[in-house]
Amino acid sequence: MKSRVAGAGPKASIDSVLPEQPSARLQPGEAAVSLARLFGKRTAGCTEQYLRSQHAVRQRLEALGSPHSGTTLHLPGALRTAPRAFLPPDEAGTTRLRQLDASLDMIEAAFPQVGTDIEVCRLTSRMLEEAWRSRALTPRREDEQAADCACPLCRRLPTPPARTLADYGWRQSAGRPLTEKTWPHRRELDSVLTGGWSWTRQMNDLERDLGHRHRYEDDILVFHEYKRVVDTIDTSRLTQLVQGRLAENFSTNSARALVSGLFAAHKRSVDEHWLQQHHAGSVVLPQTNPLDQSSYSFLQMLDCLFWHVSPDTELWQEEHLASLLLCRVIDDMADVRADALTGEISNFWLADMPTHTKAFYAACAIALVKYGCMPEAHSTMWNTWLLTTTIVWMGLTGRHALWFDGITQGLPPAEGCPLCDLQPNGCSGILTHGTTLTFTKRPTVPELSARAAELSDRCRAQFPRTWPLFDTELHAFEALHGPWNGNTDCAWEILRRTYIAAVEASSAAPSRSRAREVQQDAGRVGAEMFHALHDPRTGREDTALLAYMFGGAHPHFLWNATGYRPTGLEGDWLDG
Numbered sequence: 001m002k003s004r005v006a007g008a009g010p011k012a013s014i015d016s017v018l019p020e021q022p023s024a025r026l027q028p029g030e031a032a033v034s035l036a037r038l039f040g041k042r043t044a045g046c047t048e049q050y051l052r053s054q055h056a057v058r059q060r061l062e063a064l065g066s067p068h069s070g071t072t073l074h075l076p077g078a079l080r081t082a083p084r085a086f087l088p089p090d091e092a093g094t095t096r097l098r099q100l101d102a103s104l105d106m107i108e109a110a111f112p113q114v115g116t117d118i119e120v121c122r123l124t125s126r127m128l129e130e131a132w133r134s135r136a137l138t139p140r141r142e143d144e145q146a147a148d149c150a151c152p153l154c155r156r157l158p159t160p161p162a163r164t165l166a167d168y169g170w171r172q173s174a175g176r177p178l179t180e181k182t183w184p185h186r187r188e189l190d191s192v193l194t195g196g197w198s199w200t201r202q203m204n205d206l207e208r209d210l211g212h213r214h215r216y217e218d219d220i221l222v223f224h225e226y227k228r229v230v231d232t233i234d235t236s237r238l239t240q241l242v243q244g245r246l247a248e249n250f251s252t253n254s255a256r257a258l259v260s261g262l263f264a265a266h267k268r269s270v271d272e273h274w275l276q277q278h279h280a281g282s283v284v285l286p287q288t289n290p291l292d293q294s295s296y297s298f299l300q301m302l303d304c305l306f307w308h309v310s311p312d313t314e315l316w317q318e319e320h321l322a323s324l325l326l327c328r329v330i331d332d333m334a335d336v337r338a339d340a341l342t343g344e345i346s347n348f349w350l351a352d353m354p355t356h357t358k359a360f361y362a363a364c365a366i367a368l369v370k371y372g373c374m375p376e377a378h379s380t381m382w383n384t385w386l387l388t389t390t391i392v393w394m395g396l397t398g399r400h401a402l403w404f405d406g407i408t409q410g411l412p413p414a415e416g417c418p419l420c421d422l423q424p425n426g427c428s429g430i431l432t433h434g435t436t437l438t439f440t441k442r443p444t445v446p447e448l449s450a451r452a453a454e455l456s457d458r459c460r461a462q463f464p465r466t467w468p469l470f471d472t473e474l475h476a477f478e479a480l481h482g483p484w485n486g487n488t489d490c491a492w493e494i495l496r497r498t499y500i501a502a503v504e505a506s507s508a509a510p511s512r513s514r515a516r517e518v519q520q521d522a523g524r525v526g527a528e529m530f531h532a533l534h535d536p537r538t539g540r541e542d543t544a545l546l547a548y549m550f551g552g553a554h555p556h557f558l559w560n561a562t563g564y565r566p567t568g569l570e571g572d573w574l575d576g
Contacts, residue, residue, distance in 0.1 A: 031126035032083030035298045040079050042316045046428050050319050050380040057376045061443050064479050070440025073151060075360045077434040078297035086130030087137060092273055093129035100125055100266050111255040121263045124302040128267060132274045132345055134290045136283040152418035153359040158560045163337040196393035203385040206536055263302050275343045287340045291351040297431060299346055300328040310383045319428040320381055326427060327387050330365040334400035334561045362562050363422060363437055369551035370424035373480045373544045388547040395498055395550040396530055398523025406557030407505050407515040414554045424480060444475040449483035458492055466503045473553040477545060486541030490532040497525040499549040502557055
């Protein structure tokens with residue numbers, strides 16, 4: 001393989017501390033250490049604008065009666081915890097890494113601007129190979145899993161329902177159930193997955209138009225990551241096409257997307273290899289993985305670091321990286337049992353780290369959902385709507401178990417609930433200096449604004465049993481968000497068939513079929529109403545309210561999806 005070009009692009013600043021060809025020359029365990037070193041050197045501290053916004057948040061909440069002090073929990077940053085050493089890749093893994101190196105070398109020779117991205121891809125792919133082999137051959141660390149914790153979060157962990165592979169037949173990425181597509185111009189990109197992706201871009205671009213709203217060259221990795229969207233994708237021909245056209249119509253984000261696409265394709269091949277070994281009886285894969293806090297965080301970053309386009313000046317900002325990581329966590333929270341059944345290695349709830357750390361990460365995701373409902377959150381960086389739109393997209397596609405697994409019989413009391421009292425937090429230090437969550441009595445507004453009051457009145461007339469809870473949550477939401485000026489008809493239709501329907505189902509006799517009905521109708525109402533969330537006048541208002549109700553409001557359907565009950569590792573790997 002060719003030598004790297006010294007001083008090429010932004011990678012030059014790390015050449016002195018990183019091996020020249022990490023996937024070929026690193027010793028076992030060094031990939032994770034080198035990733036930690038790379039992130040430590042590249043990550044930039046919070047911007048002054050972000051710090052000012054945080055201060056404004058505290059002042060506004062304190063004016064509503066929410067004291068800054070309260071019970072706190074602190075978790076060290078992932079960069080401060082030493083990554084665990086893994087076994088080296090096997091022969092098949094080494095071959096895969098060589099093939100990846102060849103593709104990355106070609107990209108780097110043409111586009112040295114993405115040298116850092118390529119370095120992250122090499123190191124992450126090596127760590128992924130090591131983690132899979134360690135999972136297959138290393139006994140599980142029972143001592144770290146068994147420790148009891150009496151913190152408010154761990155005491156609140158739910159007992160999940162048992163699930164089998166048959167319960168996940170709804171988990172498809174072939175474009176269902178969104179019939180109102182975001183960009184209906186190219187069939188291979190016209191899917192439920194890219195619909196949510198493009199929607200997030202539109203939300204970000206309303207004020208700070210970076211020109212990403214209609215850009216397809218940044219979606220190259222969709223072909224690799226979601227190849228079942230179109231069954232007849234010829235990836236070899238696509239790669240040749242990309243190689244030829246990138247030189248003609250190049251953007252840095254185009255090359256970044258290609259690097260991410262190569263990683264996605266590599267990750268899929270590693271997953272398939274080890275699951276095939278499991279099914280053949282060559283190895284027995286446990287329903288856990290050897291990822292600790294550091295290695296989990298680093299592995300997830302390439303899954304989304306360059307997916308969600310942002311300005312180069314923001315790409316490595318601390319607050320941006322936190323948003324990307326917690327976006328992945330919130331996906332893992334709802335999808336844990338499907339991942340447990342299908343062998344997915346990167347799910348955080350299956351990771352071999354203390355349950356308290358997992359619960360803390362889940363709480364951080366909820367705290368960031370709450371923070372994303374606040375107007376101060378959306379002036380600090382371009383990608384601020386990422387987590388907010390993600391949780392709404394999950395709720396409106398039915399693709400995740402947000403309602404199906406989240407509905408349990410009976411509602412836990414709201415009084416003294418740590419999740420209700422969890423204060424909004426941008427969690428910017430989750431990779432670096434750590435994150436401190438605060439629990440204190442949440443603020444509420446004394447009176448609802450006109451449109452929020454109309455939603456409350458509709459609930460009182462149609463669902464009197466649920467109205468007290470719904471009205472209370474509207475008061476709490478407006479304390480975070482300010483007066484709500486959304487589309488009452490759109491918001492009510494969605495909430496009536498999702499959040500309110502789930503509360504009603506929780507209050508009734510237990511019924512798995514009724515829970516499934518709510519989950520499936522959430523997808524249908526998403527197909528009917530998703531287009532309304534693109535309205536530049538009210539879309540952000542509606543999205544903020546839905547994000548709060550889906551991710552932060554009592555009875556915390558998202559939190560109820562965090563646990564899992566082990567069963568046999570069997571079945572295929574589903575659809576993504």
